[in-house]
Amino acid sequence: MPERSTHCQKCPALCQSRTQIVAPDLPEFGRPCRVLVVGEAPGADEDAQGKGFVGRAGRTLHTLLEAHGLRRGLDYGCANIVRCRPPENRKPTTIEIGHCLPYLAETMERAQPQAVLTVGETATRAITGIRGLSENMRFLAEYGQDPKLAEMLYPLEIRRVWPEGTRLFPMPHTSPLAWNRNAPDGRKWAAVGVEQVQRMVDVL
Ligand code: SF4
Numbered sequence: 001m002p003e004r005s006t007h008c009q010k011c012p013a014l015c016q017s018r019t020q021i022v023a024p025d026l027p028e029f030g031r032p033c034r035v036l037v038v039g040e041a042p043g044a045d046e047d048a049q050g051k052g053f054v055g056r057a058g059r060t061l062h063t064l065l066e067a068h069g070l071r072r073g074l075d076y077g078c079a080n081i082v083r084c085r086p087p088e089n090r091k092p093t094t095i096e097i098g099h100c101l102p103y104l105a106e107t108m109e110r111a112q113p114q115a116v117l118t119v120g121e122t123a124t125r126a127i128t129g130i131r132g133l134s135e136n137m138r139f140l141a142e143y144g145q146d147p148k149l150a151e152m153l154y155p156l157e158i159r160r161v162w163p164e165g166t167r168l169f170p171m172p173h174t175s176p177l178a179w180n181r182n183a184p185d186g187r188k189w190a191a192v193g194v195e196q197v198q199r200m201v202d203v204l
Contacts, residue, residue: 017087020047024079040082041084041122064194082096
């Protein structure tokens with residue numbers, strides 16, 4: 001079925017800046033989607049190739065997931081909060097996120113993932129409505145990673161389609177700059193990211 005977003009013109013600035021719309025990719029041959037990775041937006045490489053998570057940050061993520069036995073296209077799929085590259089790689093605005101969220105909801109509904117792995121603060125905030133990566137991790141740890149327990153916080157589009165029992169795991173952005181910064185607890189964000197992926201794999 002063709003993606004509904006194929007000719008989307010809802011975000012004027014992003015229509016100007018994008019080369020193409022970057023649609024999500026899910027596991028092939030009808031394989032179950034164990035994990036849906038959700039990033040912020042396509043970057044330069046993704047915009048040029050029309051495929052998500054193909055740049056340096058994406059490669060860091062795939063290496064980490066592969067080390068935990070998860071293979072792109074076989075075990076996990078990739079999507080973004082917004083499907084078009086923002087100008088100058090700026091963060092998508094709240095309005096742009098709102099425009100694109102129904103497409104992510106469609107992807108969620110189709111994929112029925114066991115877990116959602118949000119990469120970076122913007123992607124996580126767009127789904128939970130909670131600001132701050134550490135705050136999201138604390139909150140979800142308290143609620144057992146089950147968003148249904150905190151459904152008041154989720155945007156309606158996401159709440160409506162969130163599969164029963166699907167867990168949410170936020171992790172830091174894997175760009176070299178973000179990955180090597182210190183988290184509030186003094187560890188590198190990279191160490192926090194590895195820990196989050198391990199936590200997720202433990203419940204799959
Ligand atoms: S970001 Fe999403 S909603 Fe905005 S123009 Fe692109 S496909 Fe449409």
